[in-house]
Amino acid sequence: MEMVKNLALAVEVAAKTEPASWMVVVTGVGVVFLGLVLIIFICKIMGLFFVKTTKADNKPATAAAPANNAVIQNRQEIIAAVTAVCAEEMGKDVSALRVISFKKL
Numbered sequence: 001m002e003m004v005k006n007l008a009l010a011v012e013v014a015a016k017t018e019p020a021s022w023m024v025v026v027t028g029v030g031v032v033f034l035g036l037v038l039i040i041f042i043c044k045i046m047g048l049f050f051v052k053t054t055k056a057d058n059k060p061a062t063a064a065a066p067a068n069n070a071v072i073q074n075r076q077e078i079i080a081a082v083t084a085v086c087a088e089e090m091g092k093d094v095s096a097l098r099v100i101s102f103k104k105l
Contacts, residue, residue: 072104 072078077101087094 075102079101 001065079099082102083097084094087097090097
């Protein structure tokens, strides 16, 4: 019988010391808000270390000329291989494809 009384007393004490539900909500929202503010603060500090530097003489960007205009020795083999891969990916027969142009990038 004494064990039942102790259990009832423990439940009663726990009910009195349990925080109010509004306090739990306010604490949760506050912790999330504080976490977001800290993330913003950390991002601002990291932005100071990784500043994009600009050069004083900004020259307009020019297209890079091809460095090597050498003729491809096995051009027909390369075109055949690329065409076979394209046909396989599209699920068509190789004879259904027609290569119009083939340029080196």
